[in-house]
Amino acid sequence: MADKLSIPLKFPFKSGTGETISKLPIHRLKRKDIAVAQGHSKDDAVIEDHLFAKMTGLTLEDLHELDIADNKVVTEVFREMAGGGDIAAVLGRGAAAGTQDAAQ
Known part of the structure; x- marks a missing residue:
């Protein structure tokens, strides 16, 4: 199995626990994740x-500490994932042959 994909941060930051975060692992989302998120709010941004x-x-608190440039990449990865595209x-x-689902 291929290595999991991660998002390297242009602007690392310290988490609420004091850990320096320099990359973000990518976990594929499921339909149930959407349902849980919708249970928190009807606001699309939330x-x-x-x-x-x-x-x-990330925690929500740490997510809010992302630099805007890094947030742009997270958004692009999310949209590509939702569209079934190539996150790599x-x-x-x-993506090497057979590794399209490596970000699971």
């Missing part, structure tokens, strides 16, 4: 925050 947090493993391509990495 739903998106919950989904981004689930996808990256968004990250500037070509």
